[in-house]
Amino acid sequence: KQEVTQIPAALSVPEGENLVLNCSFTDSAIYNLQWFRQDPGKGLTSLLLIQSSQREQTSGRLNASLDKSSGRSTLYIAASQPGDSATYLCAVIRWETSGSRLTFGEGTQLTVNP
Amino acid sequence: NAGVTQTPKFRILKIGQSMTLQCAQDMNHNYMYWYRQDPGMGLKLIYYSVGAGITDKGEVPNGYNVSRSTTEDFPLRLELAAPSQTSVYFCASSYFGLAAHEQFFGPGTRLTVL
Numbered sequence: 427k428q429e430v431t432q433i434p435a436a437l438s439v440p441e442g443e444n445l446v447l448n449c450s451f452t453d454s455a456i457y458n459l460q461w462f463r464q465d466p467g468k469g470l471t472s473l474l475l476i477q478s479s480q481r482e483q484t485s486g487r488l489n490a491s492l493d494k495s496s497g498r499s500t501l502y503i504a505a506s507q508p509g510d511s512a513t514y515l516c517a518v519i520r521w522e523t524s525g526s527r528l529t530f531g532e533g534t535q536l537t538v539n540p
Numbered sequence: 541n542a543g544v545t546q547t548p549k550f551r552i553l554k555i556g557q558s559m560t561l562q563c564a565q566d567m568n569h570n571y572m573y574w575y576r577q578d579p580g581m582g583l584k585l586i587y588y589s590v591g592a593g594i595t596d597k598g599e600v601p602n603g604y605n606v607s608r609s610t611t612e613d614f615p616l617r618l619e620l621a622a623p624s625q626t627s628v629y630f631c632a633s634s635y636f637g638l639a640a641h642e643q644f645f646g647p648g649t650r651l652t653v654l
Contacts, residue, residue: 475642
């Protein structure tokens with residue numbers, strides 16, 4: 427059974443700091459990996475999706491990497507801003523004949539202080 | 541496109557009551573999913589559907605039922621609500637054929653059972 431772990435569970439940093447969020451998974455036979463952002467009381471917003479054939483994806487100040495062999499992904503946030511405060515979830519995607527199946531980590535709650 | 545929409549946004553039920561959570565998408569996605577998210581936890585899959593008329597159980601299906609009579613709609617039915625079903629419910633959709641199989645999420649329904 428696939429298990430996804432995110433470390434740390436919570437992180438508080440001053441504005442402007444670069445930071446790394448970690449995601450690890452137990453079964454390396456994944457299809458893709460997706461990073462989401464969730465604001466309090468809101469739904470999930472997809473940030474980045476890394477296909478299994480890729481090693482990283484970039485969008486603005488965000489960079490996500492994937493190392494399937496070691497079962498790890500990282501989300502790098504450059505020059506953090508208070509508006510980045512949210513919970514960040516990673517989900518590994520495996521493909522079955524019945525469709526794509528996501529297994530979520532429990533998230534990292536990020537607070538960026540002005 | 542409105543994307544994935546869910547109604548209602550909030551609901552309070554008494555133990556033993558029933559209700560239907562509505563989900564619709566206008567992206568012509570064939571795959572649709574229902575998840576629940578408990579406080580401080582990741583999302584767990586309740587039911588999913590690979591197309592109209594086809595549904596299947598996910599990780600935590602007990603106490604729920606679904607139907608998929610059209611491509612657009614995927615309602616989730618709670619029969620005999622229990623306090624353990626207090627959670628935030630998210631609907632998602634994806635399209636088979638996109639290599640990434642990215643899932644798109646609705647804003648969620650916050651349900652409390654008292």
